Every structure is written in structure tokens, then in C-alpha cells.
Amino acid sequence: MTTRTPLISGNWKMNLNHFEAIQTVQKLHYLVPKQVFEGVEVSIHPPFTDIRSIQTLIESEDLDFSLGAQHCHFEDSGAFTGEVSPAFLAKLNTKYVICGHSERREVFGETDEMVSKKVLAILKYEMTPILCCGETLDEREAGDMEAKVLGQIEAGLAGVSNEQIASLVIAYEPIWAIGTGKTATAEDAQAACAAVRGKVREMADDATADSVRIQYGGSVKGGNAPELMSQPDIDGALVGGASLDPDEFARVIQFAG
Ligand code: 13P
Secondary structure: OOOOOOOOEEEOOOOOOOHHHHHHHHHHHHOOOOOHHHEEEEEEOOEEEHHHHHHHHHHHHOOEEEEOOOEOOOOOOOOOOOOOOHHHHOOOOOOOOEOHHHHHHHHHHOHHHHHHHHHHHHHHHHOOOEEEOOOHHHHOOOOOHHHHHHHHHHHHOOOHHHHHHHOEEEEEOOHHHOOOOOOHHHHHHHHHHHHHHHHHHHHHHHHHHOEEEEEOOOOOOOOOOEHHHHHOOOOEEEHHHHHHHHHHHHHHOOOOO
16 A cells, blocks of 8 residues: 655635735744654645745745645746746746646636646646546535546546656545535545545556545645544645634644644
8 A cells, every 4th residue: 555645735825915925834834843744745835926935935944845836827838918837837846736726617717628738737847736626516416526526537637647647636625615614524525535546546557546645625624634634535635714824724734633
């Protein structure tokens, strides 16, 4: 059985300017004892305007955080007003890039095809995609959860080699649990993440499925993290609201006690 180091990612969404970002990361680092990072990896995904400041802070003070982005375009450069190239993110030593977040899909019309192109573009620059999937409440109640989520995985991993899939991260985020205070039960979250791993097993092979890390996201907080993180197919969390508060995020990171 492969050991998968849990990845706790803070997706700040459109919150915290670069001054606030620096203070938040400094405080978070102060709150988490160094030895905790031996058993867990933590990535911070600030808005684009903060990334250079956070990169400088992490590198100059040798902080135990990985730098992440929330989104990117799939082209290297060109006439795409307002977009950010994966090449630019790679130059800032960005390690993880979230792609296909439900807010990007719902609010900005990202399709499975665009998400697939982004996954390939992020990999091309040797960064790691955090590929998001998740169902709406209506889809869950209609019994369509697996069809929706596994369809997103199938589309998102198209053209990705087994070796690349093994190193990437998938985030299962039920849309009805995002920012609502409603969390999937640990049992439901485990079942969904197991189904995602099963899909990877079907598309690739056992070794790949056993290596890929699968995060749960949706109202993760210090209080519910220990139970969610103890599930066999949950290898970390993609955290929104709670990641903006260093005290709360520090509790999530220390889920193992
Ligand atoms: P919340 O933790 O605020 O529910 O957000 C989850 C999320 O969308 C992280 O990407």
C-alpha cells in the first residue's frame, strides 16, 4: 500500500489583498509547530495579485508551505485579456494549480474540455493540477452523483499519462457543501472519494490509483477535519472559508492531533 502524504490546501478565492496575505501566512506559520509538516503538506492559493509577495515570503523565510494558484489559462501567451499563463505561474515556483473549481465552472462557464486543456497545460510546466469535481444537490438527490463526478474525472484526465495521474491531486467538492456550513458526512465523503479512486483504477492501473491524492472540500473546519481526514480514501482537504482565518486553518492542518 502506497503512503500518501496528506495535502491540505487553502483556497482563498477572491479574498485578502497582498498585505493581508503576508500577515495571514506569517501568523499561520507561527501557529503550526514545525514537526507537524513532517506528516502533512500545506499549499496556499492566494489571488494572483498576492502570489509574488507570498512566493518571496515563503522563499526568504524558508516557510513550510507550497505555493498554489487558483486558476490559469491553457495557452502559453496571447490575446486573452485578463488571463494568466501557466508559464508565468511556473516562473513564480508555483507548485499546485487548482483547475475546474465548481465556481469557475458555474460562474465563468468552464467546460470539461477547457478543464482538460488546463490540466495538460499545468503538467506541461511541471506543476501539479488539483482537479476539482463535484455534484449539485439536485444531481445528488436524483441519484446522479457518481455519473457527474466520474464524468468530470474521465474528461479531466483525458490524455494524461498514468505516471502523471499518479502524481496529481483530485479534489472532490460537493457543490452543496461549499461555503454553506453543510459538510458531507465522513461516510458520504469517503464513498465519493472511493468512487473517484475506482475510476482512476479503471482508467489507469492499481499503482496509479493507489498514488493519486484525493482531497475532500466543502465546509472543512478544525472540528470536522479529524473525522474526514481519517477516512481511507481521503488524502487531504481543499479548504475555503476556514483557510482565511489562521487560527482555524492551523487547527485543520493539525487534524492528526
Ligand atoms: P469552503 O471551505 O468555504 O466550503 O470552500 C470549499 C472550497 O470551495 C474550496 O475550494
